[in-house]
Amino acid sequence: MDVALSKNGARLLRLFFFLVVVFLYAPIVILLIFSFNDSAVPTFPLSGFTLHWYHQFLVNADLRASLQTSAIIAALSSLGAVVLGILASIALTRRRFHGKAAVSALLLSPLVIPYVVFGISLLLLFHQLGVPRSLLTVVIGHIVITLPYTILVIVPRLSQIDVSLEEAAFDLGASRLRTFRSITLPLILPAVVSAFLIAFTTSFDEYAVASFVVGTRVTFPIYLYSALRFPDQLPQVIAVAVVVLLVSLTVVICAEIGRRVAERRFVG
Amino acid sequence: MAVAEAREPPAPRRRRGRLDLTTPTLLGLPLAWLVVFFLAPIAIVAAYSLDVYSLDPGPHSLTLQAWHDFLHSSIYLRLFWKSVKMSLAVSAIVVVLAYPLAYYLALSGTKRKYVLLLLLIAPFLTSYLLRVLAWKVILGDHGVINSFLFWTGVRSPDHPVSQLLYSRFAVMLVLGYIWLPFVALPIFVSLESLDRRLLEAASDLGASRLQAFRKITLPLSLPGVVAAFLFVFIPTLGEFITPSLVGGTSGYMYGNQIVDLFGTGFPDWQTGSVLALFLLGVVAALTVVFARFLQPGQVSAD
Numbered sequence: 001m002d003v004a005l006s007k008n009g010a011r012l013l014r015l016f017f018f019l020v021v022v023f024l025y026a027p028i029v030i031l032l033i034f035s036f037n038d039s040a041v042p043t044f045p046l047s048g049f050t051l052h053w054y055h056q057f058l059v060n061a062d063l064r065a066s067l068q069t070s071a072i073i074a075a076l077s078s079l080g081a082v083v084l085g086i087l088a089s090i091a092l093t094r095r096r097f098h099g100k101a102a103v104s105a106l107l108l109s110p111l112v113i114p115y116v117v118f119g120i121s122l123l124l125l126f127h128q129l130g131v132p133r134s135l136l137t138v139v140i141g142h143i144v145i146t147l148p149y150t151i152l153v154i155v156p157r158l159s160q161i162d163v164s165l166e167e168a169a170f171d172l173g174a175s176r177l178r179t180f181r182s183i184t185l186p187l188i189l190p191a192v193v194s195a196f197l198i199a200f201t202t203s204f205d206e207y208a209v210a211s212f213v214v215g216t217r218v219t220f221p222i223y224l225y226s227a228l229r230f231p232d233q234l235p236q237v238i239a240v241a242v243v244v245l246l247v248s249l250t251v252v253i254c255a256e257i258g259r260r261v262a263e264r265r266f267v268g
Numbered sequence: 269m270a271v272a273e274a275r276e277p278p279a280p281r282r283r284r285g286r287l288d289l290t291t292p293t294l295l296g297l298p299l300a301w302l303v304v305f306f307l308a309p310i311a312i313v314a315a316y317s318l319d320v321y322s323l324d325p326g327p328h329s330l331t332l333q334a335w336h337d338f339l340h341s342s343i344y345l346r347l348f349w350k351s352v353k354m355s356l357a358v359s360a361i362v363v364v365l366a367y368p369l370a371y372y373l374a375l376s377g378t379k380r381k382y383v384l385l386l387l388l389i390a391p392f393l394t395s396y397l398l399r400v401l402a403w404k405v406i407l408g409d410h411g412v413i414n415s416f417l418f419w420t421g422v423r424s425p426d427h428p429v430s431q432l433l434y435s436r437f438a439v440m441l442v443l444g445y446i447w448l449p450f451v452a453l454p455i456f457v458s459l460e461s462l463d464r465r466l467l468e469a470a471s472d473l474g475a476s477r478l479q480a481f482r483k484i485t486l487p488l489s490l491p492g493v494v495a496a497f498l499f500v501f502i503p504t505l506g507e508f509i510t511p512s513l514v515g516g517t518s519g520y521m522y523g524n525q526i527v528d529l530f531g532t533g534f535p536d537w538q539t540g541s542v543l544a545l546f547l548l549g550v551v552a553a554l555t556v557v558f559a560r561f562l563q564p565g566q567v568s569a570d
Contacts, residue, residue, distance in 0.1 A: 003467040004375035013372035020369060024391045027402035030412055042405045043415030084298040091294035106302060112555045114506025116523045117544045120530050121309030128312055144306050176289040205395045207509055224397050241398040248394040256386055
């Protein structure tokens, strides 16, 4: 006899699980269906198959520009967050210093700040300093909010690595920097890549903070948000939505598979 | 919040001196970044709330007037309380729904639990705005549900079910939809680390499954449940995107009020700063009180 679940209990829970999965994916599937629907409004009955909306968004220059802006911001901010995250993670796992608990609390605190509060805080900072809002101000904000994620991914990986490998390199005369480059970095690379991907996707999708500090070049989420207010843009927004959702689902699943494969290879 | 506490390497026998990656070098940049772009901005908000800084030109002196007005205002506090109730309801419902999901994955002995976990969480990792958009398309007066009802003749097109979109219900449905996959994670982690021998012992001693669940599984998974609850409650309390897209006037939340006070219409940065700091204070207090449940290691571990 299984102690946690009876046979019928397990069957019931499995049914519930798959009902929830249907609930979670149904809206995405509905978007997928209507993205091919030959009608300017997403209503039943379906009126016919078309690729018109996909074509329309491909030729929409504003939308392409916003995707490009978001890609640049996401690349810059995730690069920044990963670099800062690696530095902080090494300090947290490999160094002893006073006030470590406070430092680690500060490093992780952006996780819990309401984004609306952080957004207006940054707005006031830049206003006070007289810094014009631009692509760079968004990057600055996104580095702050993605930094904790990179630390949460990199720290566990660093703690898994046998410190004696680094000590051996150090004892053999390698500098700290050299030790990091030749030993530590290759070993934590899977975590670094996955931290980068998490930061990238977070930044790419971030609306709340960006909405306060964005300049004239709008990001993709901000473009989407404003497009949602114009009904005639809805069909092509749905088409974009489908592409973005499918691409991000694919990236997420591939990243996870890649991370598991890499970890199995390294840790065994 | 201490991420490194439990993970300290076993007594590093390392030579001191000749460091080119010293602790200050390592921590300098990340800490400076957070001080300048995270703590300082919050301090500036505080200065605005006290009228030390202001949008109006001219001399200013420190005043607690805005705080006094806020604490004696019925509008803002009532709105805050409404948002608290909405977030509490969403968090509770979502945790109750997620618990059986996590329980199934962790304890049913299914072989593909990580595949199923990924299946569950993947929607959470896709675009937030687009998932809200999906519900806007589904719930509208001429949206998927209503047009389906017209089509099948259940409703006449003159009488759509109009309470679906732009309502408190819509806000709570969408927020629940968005957070459900994610909250299963901390609960799953706490159930996964449960020592099954405890359940076997209980069973050997004659406990029924229900008794074993009530006396062992539930108490031991409580930290995960509390963490899950807070992971939903904290962000939804300050939520403004979902209410502004699907909430209409009845779904208007505290976060929307903050945004509007900083908006282009009639900006009142002083009052807005007070509202923002109050929200931050509540969230910070919750985080501190429940810090031991919020060990990030619990979340990131897998």
